[in-house]
Amino acid sequence: MSVTAPPTVLRRRTGIAAGAVLLALAATGCSGLGRTAVGPVSYTTEKDEVVTVHSPSVKGCHTMDPAGSGKVDNRTMIDMILYTTRDCSGRGTAYVATTFSDTNAPRALPWRSYSFVH
Template sequence: MPSSRSQAALIGIALLGLALTACQDTASGHVVGRNGARVVETVTNPPIDGCHRFPEGVTNVDNQTQSNLVLYTTQDCTVPPGGQSNYLDIGNSDQAVKATGPWHSFSFASE
């Protein structure tokens, strides 16, 4: 029986290692996009890599993650000519202004 205990311990250590590695690839918490008072989307523990699109433009974004965000008016996380992006710190909220229009996507800022 000692070998089955050793195998169980090794499997447990391997699973713990996988779980810890997976946590590093996600932003712990929520990103909430609203259009006025209506919630458009809540993203829970999103991957930190890549571009994340809102299903429609949002006028308010709450960053309830442990990572900083960059908000974009485009759907592909790019800044259009003459446009801008917006940096959103951990635990903060942002409201789109009429001059920029609604936010359509976000990515996580490199830290």
């Protein structure tokens, strides 16, 4: 004698299996998204224009206006490093903790790029 499950049990199992597959697909789809520094980074150009970047990626080097900036506000949730070069390299860096700002001295080189500490 063979025992078969009633139709409601089969539908429930099928629904659970389909839900598990959809959840797995959603999780793998979201894992490809890059992490961001939640919050804005603002800097002032030499023409006194304020540039604001909202939630930039924590990966890589971020360039600023070609002329650079003398004032940077880090309102993100991640610390950042400022560079005087356009490629986030070299000496003369500044560490700016989360929710802090940096203002250059009048004779200092302007900041031209930044990266995040992660």
